[in-house]
Amino acid sequence: VPSALDPQFYNGDLNILAGYVNAEYQFGKLTGVFGLRVETLEQFVEWNTSVDPAGGDNTLDKFAFLPSLTLKYELNEKQNLRFGFSKTYTLPQFKERAFFVYEDAIEAKFGNPDLYESDEYNFDLKWELFPKADELISITGFGKLIQNPINEISVLSSTNDVSYANTG
Numbered sequence: 001v002p003s004a005l006d007p008q009f010y011n012g013d014l015n016i017l018a019g020y021v022n023a024e025y026q027f028g029k030l031t032g033v034f035g036l037r038v039e040t041l042e043q044f045v046e047w048n049t050s051v052d053p054a055g056g057d058n059t060l061d062k063f064a065f066l067p068s069l070t071l072k073y074e075l076n077e078k079q080n081l082r083f084g085f086s087k088t089y090t091l092p093q094f095k096e097r098a099f100f101v102y103e104d105a106i107e108a109k110f111g112n113p114d115l116y117e118s119d120e121y122n123f124d125l126k127w128e129l130f131p132k133a134d135e136l137i138s139i140t141g142f143g144k145l146i147q148n149p150i151n152e153i154s155v156l157s158s159t160n161d162v163s164y165a166n167t168g
Contacts, residue, residue, distance in 0.1 A: 010047035010111075012094030016040070029075075035068040043091060047098045051110060058097060058113040064089060082126040089117045092150055096164045109152075109162045116166060121145040 018039040025032050039062070046057035068086040075081055095102065098111040124142035131137065148166040155161040 006048070006053065008047075008049045008100070010045060010049065010094065010098035010100045012046075012098070013042075013044045014091075014094075015042050029073055031072045031074075033068075033070040037064075037066040037068075039064045039066065041091075043094075043097070045094050045098045045111075045113070047100050047111075049098075049100045051101055052099045056099060056113065060091070060097070060116055062089070062117055078130045080126075080128040082124075082128065084122070084124045084126075086122045088120045088122065090120065090150065091117050092164065096150065101161075107162050108159060110155075112164045115150060115164050116148065118149045118166065118168070119147045121147075 016039055018037060020035065020037045022033065022035040025034070041060075041062050041064075043060040044057065045059075046055070048055035066087050066089075069084070071083045073081045092115040095109075096111050097113055097115050099113055101108055101110045103109075122142070122144050124140060126138055126140040129137040146168065148168040150164055151167045152162050153165045153167070155163050
């Protein structure tokens with residue numbers, strides 16, 4: 001029978017296996033670098049806490065295709081236009097997934113075992129000007145699309161607890 005005096009813990013383990021391939025091609029004034037990273041990962045968290053004295057565990061499995069593309073177009077001898085795209089992801093931290101209460105100075109936080117990774121799509125567009133051989137002027141615009149972002153949320157309770165959720 002679990003007791004409030006039993007030690008509390010959470011433990012986490014992360015295994016990632018990955019491979020990457022990259023190729024560069026030139027088509028006249030256009031140069032392209034194409035990449036693909038393939039990953040398989042397993043994030044395991046187990047706990048025995050005051051919130052769940054019987055203990056529990058949780059495994060997050062992911063198989064990811066993470067493409068990337070960089071294109072450079074030479075407008076003339078002194079100007080380039082570049083475009084970049086990549087897909088990445090963000091994993092939740094172990095403490096965000098373990099059903100464990102931990103206290104900051106002003107709030108209590110607890111993990112959410114149902115939390116999962118968020119996928120991110122990154123884009124950028126850059127114009128480059130080379131006024132002299134050793135000078136560069138560039139203007140860049142970039143953006144990121146995040147699907148299923150991981151956020152802190154306030155939980156309705158008498159103590160204003162904080163937890164985590166995929167809110168996208």
